[in-house]
Amino acid sequence: MNRFLVCFLFVISILLACNSQADKHVDELESTEVQPLRIVSLAGALTETVYSLGKADQLVGIDITSTYPDSITASLPKLGHISSINSEGVLSMRPDIVFVLKKGLRQELVQQLKAAGVTVKVIDQEFSINGTKQLIDTIAETLQAKAAADSLKAKIDADLAKVEALSSAKRALFIYARGAGNMSVGGKGTAVAQLIQLAGGVNVANDFEAYKPLTAEAMVKADPEMILFFQSALQSMGGPKALNQIPAIAQTKAGANESFVGMDGLFMAGFGPRVGEAALALNQQFKTVGNE
Amino acid sequence: MSKRNLLLTFLFLAVLISLPASLAMGAFDLSFLEAAQIIWSKLSGFTDFQDQRLAAVIWQIRLPRVLLSLMVGASLAISGAALQGLFRNPLADPSIIGISMGAALSAAVVIVLADGVLAANYSMGGISFLAVATFFGALITTFLIFRIAKEGKQVNVMNMLLAGIAINAIAAAGVGLLTFLADNEELRTLTFWTLGSLGGATWLSVGVLAISTFFSLYFLLPLFKSFNALALGEQEAAYMGVNTEKLKLKVIIFSALAIGTGVAFCGMISFVGLVVPHIIRLIFGGDYRILLPTSALGGGLLLCWADNLARTAVIPAELPIGILTALFGAPVFLYLILNRKKLQVK
Numbered sequence: 001m002n003r004f005l006v007c008f009l010f011v012i013s014i015l016l017a018c019n020s021q022a023d024k025h026v027d028e029l030e031s032t033e034v035q036p037l038r039i040v041s042l043a044g045a046l047t048e049t050v051y052s053l054g055k056a057d058q059l060v061g062i063d064i065t066s067t068y069p070d071s072i073t074a075s076l077p078k079l080g081h082i083s084s085i086n087s088e089g090v091l092s093m094r095p096d097i098v099f100v101l102k103k104g105l106r107q108e109l110v111q112q113l114k115a116a117g118v119t120v121k122v123i124d125q126e127f128s129i130n131g132t133k134q135l136i137d138t139i140a141e142t143l144q145a146k147a148a149a150d151s152l153k154a155k156i157d158a159d160l161a162k163v164e165a166l167s168s169a170k171r172a173l174f175i176y177a178r179g180a181g182n183m184s185v186g187g188k189g190t191a192v193a194q195l196i197q198l199a200g201g202v203n204v205a206n207d208f209e210a211y212k213p214l215t216a217e218a219m220v221k222a223d224p225e226m227i228l229f230f231q232s233a234l235q236s237m238g239g240p241k242a243l244n245q246i247p248a249i250a251q252t253k254a255g256a257n258e259s260f261v262g263m264d265g266l267f268m269a270g271f272g273p274r275v276g277e278a279a280l281a282l283n284q285q286f287k288t289v290g291n292e
Numbered sequence: 293m294s295k296r297n298l299l300l301t302f303l304f305l306a307v308l309i310s311l312p313a314s315l316a317m318g319a320f321d322l323s324f325l326e327a328a329q330i331i332w333s334k335l336s337g338f339t340d341f342q343d344q345r346l347a348a349v350i351w352q353i354r355l356p357r358v359l360l361s362l363m364v365g366a367s368l369a370i371s372g373a374a375l376q377g378l379f380r381n382p383l384a385d386p387s388i389i390g391i392s393m394g395a396a397l398s399a400a401v402v403i404v405l406a407d408g409v410l411a412a413n414y415s416m417g418g419i420s421f422l423a424v425a426t427f428f429g430a431l432i433t434t435f436l437i438f439r440i441a442k443e444g445k446q447v448n449v450m451n452m453l454l455a456g457i458a459i460n461a462i463a464a465a466g467v468g469l470l471t472f473l474a475d476n477e478e479l480r481t482l483t484f485w486t487l488g489s490l491g492g493a494t495w496l497s498v499g500v501l502a503i504s505t506f507f508s509l510y511f512l513l514p515l516f517k518s519f520n521a522l523a524l525g526e527q528e529a530a531y532m533g534v535n536t537e538k539l540k541l542k543v544i545i546f547s548a549l550a551i552g553t554g555v556a557f558c559g560m561i562s563f564v565g566l567v568v569p570h571i572i573r574l575i576f577g578g579d580y581r582i583l584l585p586t587s588a589l590g591g592g593l594l595l596c597w598a599d600n601l602a603r604t605a606v607i608p609a610e611l612p613i614g615i616l617t618a619l620f621g622a623p624v625f626l627y628l629i630l631n632r633k634k635l636q637v638k
Contacts, residue, residue, distance in 0.1 A: 080606075083484045086603055088608075090608070091320055092608050104478075106492060107420050116353070
């Protein structure tokens with residue numbers, strides 16, 4: 001029985017120690033002096049937004065999905081991917097504010113950053129024009145850049161207004177490829193599916209959500225007129241000639257016309273400030289397909 | 293001083309040196325003196341340290357993390373040693389009683405399915421839903437295997453091994469299905485989870501781990517006599533007065549508890565439980581009186597230094613720790629196997 005008494009006392013003391021820890025909250029840093037905020041941005045679309053709002057000089061750290069623009073991604077330290085980010089690495093950049101997307105975020109990371117007095121802005125991104133505008137507004141509000149945000153949003157609307165109506169909705173498909181043997185297709189609700197819609201097309205992979213590997217037969221049945229890829233993937237697969245070696249692709253309309261389009265990943269699927277441009281670019285690609 | 297005490301003293305000193313050394317390492321530049329100052333001011337409570345950010349890095353991030361690495365390493369290694377003793381099988385590790393796969397399956401369910409429905413960020417008093425689910429996933433799988441292996445009042449160890457294989461296969465299929473359903477981000481989170489990370493260390497997780505590590509040490513360490521007897525065979529051990537059924541129950545409960553808690557907070561960290569007891573066994577022989585305590589200390593040391601490397605190798609990013617424990621442990625293990633004749637003390 002003695003043994004259990006020892007255990008019991010030990011557990012109680014640990015619980016008490018934890019409790020006294022939890023009560024101590026570190027106050028947020030007081031920013032009485034007006035200094036430009038030091039920003040860490042942990043998603044491509046967020047980094048791009050900070051840059052487009054004219055605050056790129058305040059960025060002190062980014063993640064590996066921040067690939068645009070080259071001028072800032074080349075020089076800034078990369079902190080890894082959100083699923084494996086090290087809170088101490090973030091803090092070593094001495095940020096005042098950290099922008100991060102809700103998707104894939106670990107709660108402990110937020111706790112640790114807040115404990116160090118850093119403001120953490122968690123943004124729940126929605127893949128739509130409204131979602132992008134909200135994202136811009138949230139960041140602009142924090143960085144006090146309302147004027148720049150308004151002109152960014154106006155630019156998106158202007159680009160979308162230039163999207164031309166097509167004689168028919170073009171049947172498109174997005175393949176997320178990591179080599180010929182490993183191809184997943186973007187279904188309902190994915191960023192690229194939304195962009196296809198904005199550009200006047202229709203996503204043919206419509207009966208499932210997120211990304212799924214597609215069988216050869218399902219690909220032939222879906223019969224897209226155009227197949228989209230990330231630029232890097234298109235290159236790694238060896239270009240249009242090599243793509244038509246893949247039996248399923250060769251049987252589709254897109255395969256017959258070699259209508260394969262590669263676009264930068266962040267540009268096409270990021271839903272950042274360039275979403276209007278991306279929709280317009282895809283719309284122009286659609287116009288080359290079929291009898292426009 | 294006996295060989296055992298000498299070895300224990302040496303390892304204990306190594307742990308004592310590793311603790312401050314680890315505190316002075318990391319992405320955030322600061323000297324050892326500053327680290328010591330911060331810890332002193334926190335412990336004594338009177339001098340409030342000026343730079344809050346510096347204090348937070350040491351007190352909220354680095355210290356919990358180093359403590360967590362020592363405790364998780366210790367509980368993984370001692371549970372590994374105990375399971376190897378119980379199964380009298382050198383390849384026994386946490387996966388054999390279904391902990392790893394059970395935890396992986398519940399982690400996959402939370403990451404892939406509950407992300408939207410239950411909100412994976414939902415927290416229970418500061419502990420994430422993922423951690424709670426993983427812990428129970430691990431324990432339930434272990435319990436299931438234990439039940440299947442039970443014949444009347446006895447637990448058949450062979451049945452347990454076989455049931456473990458079957459249950460593991462089912463859980464692996466479940467993980468495979470969820471991998472298929474996962475989107476890009478979820479897949480990435482899941483992959484990193486299976487490689488383990490100590491990055492989520494908070495004082496709360498340190499507290500929980502302290503309890504489970506204490507329990508496993510407190511109940512497993514005194515079992516050395518039974519394990520030594522068991523090495524002769526289950527019946528022989530029974531003749532020598534070992535209550536083998538009680539032993540099985542104890543080992544399963546406390547190793548599942550220790551490993552389950554570790555996996556819940558840190559994801560899967562492979563190899564520590566398998567390789568540390570083996571290294572010690574190859575050098576110092578199979579006496580569990582030496583093996584159990586040295587495995588605990590050695591496991592703590594291995595994980596602590598593997599984690600130091602994980603967080604400093606690619607500053608400011610971080611390497612998954614599972615890669616490093618395998619990279620550290622496996623070559624040493626291989627070396628020992630190749631030279632076992634020369635090294636064997638006995």
